[in-house]
């Protein structure tokens with residue numbers, strides 16, 4: 001690059017960049033998509049932050065790179081030391097696998113570098129979003145050819161949109177006047193709901209303390225009697241309730257709140273019903289499992305992240321609405337430099353003003369291309385496969401007797417949660433605090449070992465009264481029964497001497 | 499695909515997907531990155547929404563695609579009918595060009611499908627962010643080895659973060675308690691500030707009306723005497739001022755608010771000073787132009803979008819802070835399932851909890867690789883090139899006499915704003931309302947014609963008292979003097995008979 005007088009130009013040229021593009025592409029294919037995520041390869045090459053800093057040449061300065069080879073070596077190192085989230089043994093988060101059609105579509109979207117706010121700059125993506133949203137709403141069971149949808153930079157912000165439109169529905173004047181001076185507004189989620197509700201409610205001026213975490217039952221599902229009581233009691237105390245969010249697939253336990261019953265309560269109090277299906281929403285694609293969300297068509301809005309259960313590349317998060325205009329009403333500011341009204345096409349196709357983002361990536365393309373490739377049938381087969389495997393995992397855990405203890409006997413989603421009990425603790429009294437103190441320290445140790453060896457990545461966490469337990473999440477349809485057996489073997493291997 | 503029993507799997511396999519990947523890659527190279535954005539190719543193949551719907555096969559259904567060829571044809575059509583934002587004649591928005599290193603890095607990031615919230619899943623990207631933020635803060639002039647930074651899904655949300663931390667600084671109890679019951683909080687931007695302040699302030703419960711748009715001078719720069727008056731008057735009326743945002747490069751006119759003077763006012767009233775350099779921030783890379791932001795080191799926080807003036811692919815937006823802990827203090831909710839405190843590495847490297855997002859794409863990689871490739875010197879050369887061209891454009895407009903009228907005689911950024919006056923209007927009295935009524939209708943007509951022919955895309959807009967005018971934005975360093983001449987010729991060609 002130091003020899004090329006135009007090295008800084010923001011435009012690709014065949015003579016200068018073709019070979020570089022091809023070389024990067026070969027590295028991606030080999031190291032990130034094919035050989036690099038085979039089962040015999042490490043999921044991670046873990047290094048402590050200070051060591052990794054020394055290994056990688058991350059420093060930035062004044063000078064350009066000498067040539068493309070320098071950059072290619074950097075790319076190789078970035079891939080080498082990055083966690084292989086597409087590896088079948090990466091079951092650490094609510095995203096994993098790497099969908100071939102999704103990733104190819106991301107490459108196209110990056111090369112087109114579009115921003116989806118006006119039809120004039122994003123004609124294809126605008127229409128594509130309309131189609132995707134209509135299909136998703138149909139699957140939810142919302143009325144045909146109505147409603148709305150927004151792609152969001154994550155399910156957290158999708159839940160933030162739910163807070164915003166529900167608040168607007170109840171008190172539209174807040175858009176203009178703000179919350180100062182109004183009665184404290186209050187919203188209800190289950191105590192196992194995703195933390196984004198607290199985070200966004202705080203960001204949006206509602207306040208952490210006005211997010212009520214309604215008690216859950218032993219399966220992690222919202223207790224609807226408690227919900228009713230909490231709402232009534234908040235009214236009695238002078239609060240202004242405006243929103244209930246039912247979680248369809250909680251983050252840790254994978255529980256589905258009873259939407260039908262919650263809908264009744266919302267009706268009774270005139271509250272907005274949101275369903276956070278960021279995680280579990282994908283199960284709507286399966287005729288076998290969609291009943292986990294029975295009643296979802298009664299919701300006013302739904303968060304559904306195709307990047308979770310359906311394995312679209314990150315980010316791909318949607319916020320779906322029964323009402324066709326409220327998102328625009330709540331958010332539009334009608335900037336005249338972008339949303340001109342004297343255009344030569346119908347201004348309704350400029351969909352940007354209902355978002356809180358201005359520039360916005362074309363996250364739709366990856367999901368659309370995946371859908372084109374596999375059809376709803378393909379998504380269904382994927383869901384049926386991974387839900388089946390989760391059941392297999394539960395059976396396998398039971399079969400392994402005293403070494404494993406299920407936290408939930410009958411998980412509803414593909415989260416399987418359990419403790420590993422090493423031989424040294426198997427004879428202890430399981431109702432003693434000492435036992436649980438010891439158990440609490442087991443999972444972090446095992447996690448450390450599996451990460452240092454790079455053999456697998458699986459998360460652990462405490463929850464409410466429960467001490468650290470493992471959460472296996474089955475999400476990639478590459479995973480098979482042998483892999484599930486491997487997960488449990490590996491946990492045992494890393495923990496049996498503890 | 500219909501013949502492959504495992505067609506739905508979310509995992510790439512050489513035998514099944516290699517050819518597909520390669521075919522998609524060839525299409526991208528040819529249609530999106532090389533031949534497709536040559537000057538003799540259309541910027542857009544415009545079709546009205548209903549016609550485009552008929553041309554494209556967007557519908558989604560139950561069935562998988564028969565084979566990869568079907569998908570490849572779809573990809574070709576998506577590219578064909580998408581706007582070529584990398585084309586040198588696309589000067590319609592505050593993003594354009596397509597940086598070769600940026601786009602290659604995006605491909606890598608997509609294939610790694612990472613989420614940057616914990617070090618354990620994103621070791622490389624976590625350290626990379628730290629390095630990029632430190633360098634950016636150094637360039638701003640913030641103290642070394644201190645401060646903070648966040649990648650945001652757009653400059654709008656970066657500005658939202660400014661609102662959030664400034665509010666937290668003034669009234670930390672709002673995080674917990676919400677805004678209800680507190681004095682109305684009020685913030686100050688210029689009347690030409692980006693609409694995201696209004697949008698986010700409303701979303702965050704501050705209310706549209708509590709965003710004061712301070713008058714600007716004839717060059718579009720905030721009038722600081724007015725600012726002082728507005729703040730004083732808001733205090734007198736019982737409001738609680740908390741934030742002033744100076745814009746460094748306004749969206750339409752490219753004006754730079756006088757940061758030094760605004761900093762004095764902020765000091766006087768004890769207010770948070772934010773600088774929205776989403777658009778102009780890139781000029782900090784140039785020793786020649788960085789003085790446009792004189793005093794920026796006095797800011798408490800800065801929005802800076804490398805995806806705008808520096809041409810990183812979308813999205814690449816940063817929020818930079820002088821204070822190292824306030825973003826965490828303001829936003830953290832300490833979810834125990836993700837930010838476990840009993841990890842085997844230092845928990846400070848889990849940087850996710852300061853964000854309002856949970857999952858978050860690795861937007862850092864593209865900017866980092868661009869920086870590695872070009873060095874700060876390369877960014878400087880890029881900035882100097884495009885700022886120079888903007889000056890050339892102004893001279894050229896002056897030279898063309900009565901056909902063009904500059905709105906700003908001396909634009910500060912690379913926005914060049916002007917009216918085209920067709921021969922039929924050149925003899926009219928320019929102080930008559932009729933003249934301006936006629937002028938107002940000229941730009942939309944010209945825009946329609948250039949889009950229908952696909953020869954160029956350049957935006958127009960009204961602003962305050964000004965009727966529809968053109969805004970040429972020079973941003974891609976591929977653009978040269980001949981191109982600038984072409985832009986003006988093309989406007990004349992499309993408008994001379996009006």
Ligand SMILES: Cc1ncc(COP(=O)(O)O)c(C=O)c1O
Pocket residue numbers: 094153154155156157159193194196247249250251276277278279305317855856857858
């Ligand atoms: C139930 C639930 N809702 C919302 C979210 C937030 O989604 P995102 O990470 O896309 O912000 C998550 C993330 O795990 C989740 O599990």
Ligand SMILES: Cc1ncc(COP(=O)(O)O)c(C=O)c1O
Pocket residue numbers: 357358359360592651652653654655657691692694745747748749774775776777803815
């Ligand atoms: C001055 C300014 N600030 C903020 C933004 C918002 O940036 P984004 O589109 O990334 O949300 C823009 C967008 O054009 C802008 O011009």
